[in-house]
Amino acid sequence: MILVTGGAGFIGGNFVLDWLRDNDEAILNVDKLTYAGNLRTLKSLEGDPRHLFARVDICDRAALDTLFAKHAPRAVVHFAAESHVDRSIYGPAEFVQTNVIGTFTLLDSARTYWSGLDAGAKAAFRFLHVSTDEVFGSLSESEPPFSEVTPYAPNSPYSATKAGADHLVRAYYHTYGLPTLTTNCSNNYGPYHFPEKLIPLMIANALAGKPLPVYGDGQNVRDWLYVGDHCAAICAVLARGTPGETYNIGGWNEKKNIEVVHTLCDLLDQLKPKTAGSYHDQITFVTDRPGHDQRYAIDARKIEHDLGWKPAETFESGLKKTVLWYLGNQSWVDEVQSGDYRKWVELNYAQRAG
Structure with a gap:
């Protein structure tokens, strides 16, 4: 069995579904079920004995210790995090609590459990921490992409707390010998993505006839990674990664935000x-967010060279799959767009009128 945190979220949920599609090994899914956690994502696993769910906060040390003792996982894959930059600007305390304190609590509980294993199980155990390219800061147009040795320079409360978590994971490997792995990924997109991030928000707003709010001039650049490719990369790192190492995971798809929105409109x-006009007509430019990083780009050569992974999807093929999924799963979107979600969107974009 492996223990997965945040397995009802976007990337974690896709990982759980993909893992149980391809493996018989069970998953203990640990999720607090905040606004971004949605068990409906995992509806197809109802009654599957390979999927055990525990509603637990990763800051709850006693609950984590009980789960480790009871289920004896051979590995931890740690997705659980507060992850939305805009939310971190308005409420940084939750990000410090979950991303820093939560990761520390999980690490220390895992270390205690790992320390009590026999020699063989101890050597085989892995703690895989899923992080972000945002810890590296912002690139100019001419700078080379982020590599595994790029210095950290986080610019938002979100990225700063993820950087803190990365450093804790590194410290637990070097200080205690806990066999850790860290992955830093670029922007994910795909099915089950909570509709406050760029791509699902644009799809949802377009279909609802609402404005498509683009920050600033839309020239900010991101590297886009299809979530299924990301999950495959995590499986490769878990299976073949070297303890203590970090691996950058990217899609080799640098796109300006406005390009992404125009491509989405073309697809829709x-x-x-x-019945009349184009989705392009709904594009609206709004005030940029504070400290908006200009460009992220990932150099993913290490994971391809060392572990044999590279993305299977192009941006065009992955985006078409994503749009088709949202068109076919409107009920999922309607459910996650709860009152709390609507209040957040109203708060965020009320302050960004064009």
């Missing part, structure tokens, strides 16, 4: 045309 015009 093709797949679900409006």
Whole structure:
């Protein structure tokens, strides 16, 4: 069995589904079920004995100790995190609590459990921490992409707390010998993505006839990674990664935000045309967010060279799959767009009128 934190979230949920599609090994899914956690994502696993769910906060040391003792996982894959930059600007305390204190609590509980294993199980155990390229800060247009040795320079409360978590994971390897692995990924997209991030928000707003709010001039650049490719990369790192190492995971797809929005509009015009006009007509430029990093880009050569992983999807193929999924799963979108979600969107974008 492996223990997965945040397995009802976007990337974690996709990982759980993909893992149980391809493996018979069970998963203990530990999730607090905040606004971004949604058990409906895992509805297809109802009654599957390989999927055990525990509603537990990773800051709850006693609960974590009990789970480790009872289920004896051979590995931890740690997705659980507060992850939205805009939310971190308005409420940084939750990010410090979950991303720093939560990761520390999970690490220390795992270390205690790991210390009591026999020699063989101890050597085989892995703690895989899933992080972000945002810890490296912002690139200019001419700078080379982030590598595994790029100095950390986080610019938001979100990225600063993820950087703190990364450093704790590194320290637990070097100080205690806990066999840790860290991955730093670029922007993910795909099915089950909570609709406050760029791609699912644009799809949801487009279909609802609402404005498509683009920050600033839309020239900020991100590297886009299809979530299924990310999950495959995590499996490769878990299976073949070297303890103590970090691996950058990217899609080799640098796109300006406005390019992404225009591509989405083109796809929706093709797949679900409006009765009049184009989805492009709904694009609206709004005030940029504070400290908005200009460019992220990932150099993913290490994981390809060392572990044989590279993305299977192009941006175009992955984006089409994503749009088709949202068109076919409107009920999932309606459910996650709860009152709390709507209040947050209203708060965020009320302050960014064009």
